[in-house]
Amino acid sequence: MVFFETFFIPFLKKIDGKQPLFSEQKIRIINLFKVTVIIKRRPSILDPQGKAVEKGAAHLGLKNIKDTRIGKFIEFTVDTDDQQTAEEEVKDYCIKLLSNPIMEDYEYSLEKVS
Amino acid sequence: MTAKFGVVVFPGSNCDHDAYYALKKILHTDVTFLWHKENDLQGSNIIILPGGFSYGDYLRCGAIARFSPIMNSIIEFANKGGLVIGICNGFQILLEAGLLPGIMLKNKSLQFVCKDVYLSTENRDTIFTKDIGTDKIIKVPIAHGEGNYFADEETLKSLIDNNQIVFKYSSGNGEVSEEFNPNGSVLNIAGIINKKGNILGMMPHPERSTDPVLNKTDGSIIFNSILNNFLN
Numbered sequence: 095m096v097f098f099e100t101f102f103i104p105f106l107k108k109i110d111g112k113q114p115l116f117s118e119q120k121i122r123i124i125n126l127f128k129v130t131v132i133i134k135r136r137p138s139i140l141d142p143q144g145k146a147v148e149k150g151a152a153h154l155g156l157k158n159i160k161d162t163r164i165g166k167f168i169e170f171t172v173d174t175d176d177q178q179t180a181e182e183e184v185k186d187y188c189i190k191l192l193s194n195p196i197m198e199d200y201e202y203s204l205e206k207v208s
Numbered sequence: 209m210t211a212k213f214g215v216v217v218f219p220g221s222n223c224d225h226d227a228y229y230a231l232k233k234i235l236h237t238d239v240t241f242l243w244h245k246e247n248d249l250q251g252s253n254i255i256i257l258p259g260g261f262s263y264g265d266y267l268r269c270g271a272i273a274r275f276s277p278i279m280n281s282i283i284e285f286a287n288k289g290g291l292v293i294g295i296c297n298g299f300q301i302l303l304e305a306g307l308l309p310g311i312m313l314k315n316k317s318l319q320f321v322c323k324d325v326y327l328s329t330e331n332r333d334t335i336f337t338k339d340i341g342t343d344k345i346i347k348v349p350i351a352h353g354e355g356n357y358f359a360d361e362e363t364l365k366s367l368i369d370n371n372q373i374v375f376k377y378s379s380g381n382g383e384v385s386e387e388f389n390p391n392g393s394v395l396n397i398a399g400i401i402n403k404k405g406n407i408l409g410m411m412p413h414p415e416r417s418t419d420p421v422l423n424k425t426d427g428s429i430i431f432n433s434i435l436n437n438f439l440n
Contacts, residue, residue: 139358143312
């Protein structure tokens with residue numbers, strides 16, 4: 095017990111007016127948006143990766159697989175309460191970094207999480 | 209004004225030291241490394257974006273490096289007419305930054321290709337290519353997995369009309385055909401320049417063919433061309 099008081103209590107209680115090293119976290123209602131983005135290569139752009147993978151399908155004996163195209167699936171959260179702000183940031187992220195508008199299209203969906 | 213090269217170092221660059229070595233030890237020019245988190249070009253008047261795998265090639269080659277702090281200074285420098293060469297991954301960064309038109313796809317073969325290739329110089333009227341001989345052929349190595357240059361027809365027409373295609377993959381005799389295309393690049397394009405003629409992007413590595421010990425030195429012609437024509 096002495097050991098507990100000496101070593102653990104100081105972490106939990108204010109001592110001499112100082113903040114404890116660990117305190118109960120402030121409870122707040124967290125509103126954020128969970129976002130999923132799909133990046134697809136434009137139909138006019140060749141997808142050699144898709145073609146190569148499709149060859150694997152043929153080797154597997156799958157005879158009816160066609161038009162394999164490989165894209166990207168990205169998910170993240172946006173820490174804001176405001177849907178408009180969230181959408182603006184998501185679009186910026188998609189246009190300027192996640193996709194290359196010259197060869198790729200993007201689509202996204204937002205889901206509010208509380 | 210004397211020439212001073214600045215070689216940018218991104219996390220994942222791996223030809224930065226090749227470029228530095230070629231310029232310092234072989235061509236005996238003034239050269240400095242520029243860390244990607246800096247803004248200061250340290251008085252460099254020729255910028256080299258070297259080859260490698262900046263940011264692990266995550267997302268798309270060059271996509272993340274394009275937002276490194278030093279790129280703002282380089283874009284400003286380039287827009288004022290400063291000389292910039294992007295080699296391999298550096299070329300991909302220039303495309304992502306919008307300093308050159310087009311995109312880079314995976315090699316048609318899906319394989320990483322590492323070998324010496326011949327280039328036919330299609331435009332000898334640039335500061336980078338003035339010293340290339342009248343036979344127009346140079347031999348330099350390539351080493352990339354995504355060097356399959358692509359642009360839409362309108363962009364290609366503009367590149368042709370403005371004489372912006374600088375290098376094409378060719379045979380040793382200068383024959384440009386699919387047979388000598390190592391990666392599927394449209395029109396066998398290996399290097400292009402911007403309209404103003406101060407930003408060159410090329411997939412082949414001139415810095416890797418400068419040292420006579422390696423028995424290939426054609427890459428030196430490009431750097432010497434810059435040095436010889438820098439003040440003009």
